[in-house]
Amino acid sequence: MTFRFWSPLRKNHKENNEDWVSRVLDAALDAIIQIDDQGRVIEWNKNAEVVFGWKREEILGMFLSETIVPAQHREAHKKGLRHYLLTGEGPVLNKRIEITALHRSGKEFPVELAITPVHLAGKLIFNAFLRDITGHKRAEERFRLVVESAPNAMVMIDQTGRVVLVSAQTEKLFGYSRQELIGKPIEMLVPGRFRPQHPGYRDDFFAKPQIRPMGAGRDLYGLRKDGTEVPIEIGLNPIKTEEGAFVLAAVVDITPRKAFENQTRDFTKNLEEQVKQRTLEINRQRVAALNIMEDANEAKKGLEKSEREEKRRGEELARSNKELEQFAYVASHDLQEPIRKIVGFTQLLAGDFEDKLGHESRVHMDFIVDGAKRMQALIQDLLQYSRTGTAKLIFRATDLNAVVAEALSNLELRVKETQAEVIYKDLPTLKANKIFMVSLFQNLIGNSLKFRSEEAPRIEIDAKKTDEGYEFTVTDNGIGIDPQFAGRLFVIFQRLHPKDQYEGTGIGLAVCKRIVERHGGRIWIEPGKGKGSMFKFTLLGR
């Protein structure tokens, strides 16, 4: 029967072109086996001999289930055959299946198999095409192991986006078991918000497959079974197989890296902020320093300028001082010589002619002598006044209580004569020239003693602190000063009273003014309480 099937083919060929058919069958890359409806081998090509170790002559007529079907599949094989014969249904028919086969040597090996039932002249026969896929399997296993042993999660999908392979790391990363993932769309691992675009990206990749990182420039996230997301990085590897194109995705959990990046970014940001702040600070300081330098330069320039001016003024002053000294000397010596002659010889004459001169002549001679003496006093006062303005002053901490005491000691005789009372206490100590201070108080007190009223002079000296130093008040109970003369009061040689009433050249207050001004203060008079005068002056509180 089998021959009937095969005979027409082979026999015909044997008769007509037997060699050609034989050659076709034998040249086929696959093992080609024909069995009848009982499962007996009716054809066995050359490759089948190689794959299973059975010669054609040996196996023809033998049951397949007793030769190449391993023991564990024999029952299923028989059942399947019976089931097909009864129902015409055969789930394993007309498709590519993988199954374990048995070599004649007893060794089992994987084969790829496709079985096609053929009805031929009322007879049912099965054509089977088999291929030893041991090599494939080994490669596949190796591939699986490689994928499995990868330190990161590996997911392989086919062109339709279904998961075909996952590694243990994938299970760990996403929380799904292998079984839950295989055959499912990869989009189940993509967060909802990215899901709509994903198939598009996928198609793009399959259209132009190349090894590349996924989602360049985008932050990628994976969706876990528990609904949480995990930051990931994905490397895409296109894999071409006979079964079509696949994509192997290497998925890396970048949570630690993200954390590190965030930390680094925070740190960097912090650092940048610090650098910025510090830079600002430095800039501020530099600006401040520059300002200071500028100010310093300005000040230096100013100083140099003022130093030059100071020097020029100093030279001028030195020259004028020199001239003044010259003048002072002339005044103190040469101008007085003639005066002394006038006085001396007038007095000599008056003595010589004492008996011969009339009263009038003696009065005239007295006028000569007085005038000359007055001239001498003026010269000396002028000299004193000019020295007050130009003398080099040394300023030291000076106790003004001691100063007033010294002034009073110098005026002792007149104080006693007039029975004057001078009241002062708690005067400050300040930086001043002591000699000038004594002169100042002596002149003021002397002034009060000179212009006394009929009462015994009572002079009060007070000091009160001001912002800049002190304000002093010297009040007396004397004859007072007519306010209309206040302006002339401090001008040299200005006298408010006739010479015969009060002696003196009118130098005292002018000297006071100079002394006060050389100490950075000013002097003025104020209307006193009742009669008497009130002098006020200020001194810097240095």
Added chain:
Amino acid sequence: MSPEIIKVLLVEDDLGDVELVKQSLKRSKLHVDLDCVIDGQECLDYLRRVGKYKDASKPDLILLDLNMPKKDGRQVLLEIKADPPLRRIPVVVLTTSESDVDILKSYDLGANCYVTKPVDFHQFSKIVNEIAEFWFTVVKLPDHRGA
């Protein structure tokens, strides 16, 4: 003490002052022989008996003005005090100057005293006499006249 004649050399360019000193001494109880020279150079010539002063005798006291033509009083003072035979002669600086500089300088140069001439003649006369009295009755001077 028998009245002795005291020899005073006045170094003064101002004849008015010379006259005033003369008048003052004239009224003195002391017997003063006053010689006058009108500048510093004359003074030194006198003291060293140079030229017209070869017969001059050494004075007991010198009244020296400071400001004079040619050699002034300061220079004279310096030379006298640097000259051993002359240095013992008391020198009284008698001047109008009240300048501190002049006073200090004079004493530094070895002046025996410094006196400012008063304007009033009576006071002037009094001072001149006091000077003379002081130096010839109060102060013990080295006896150089016999030497």
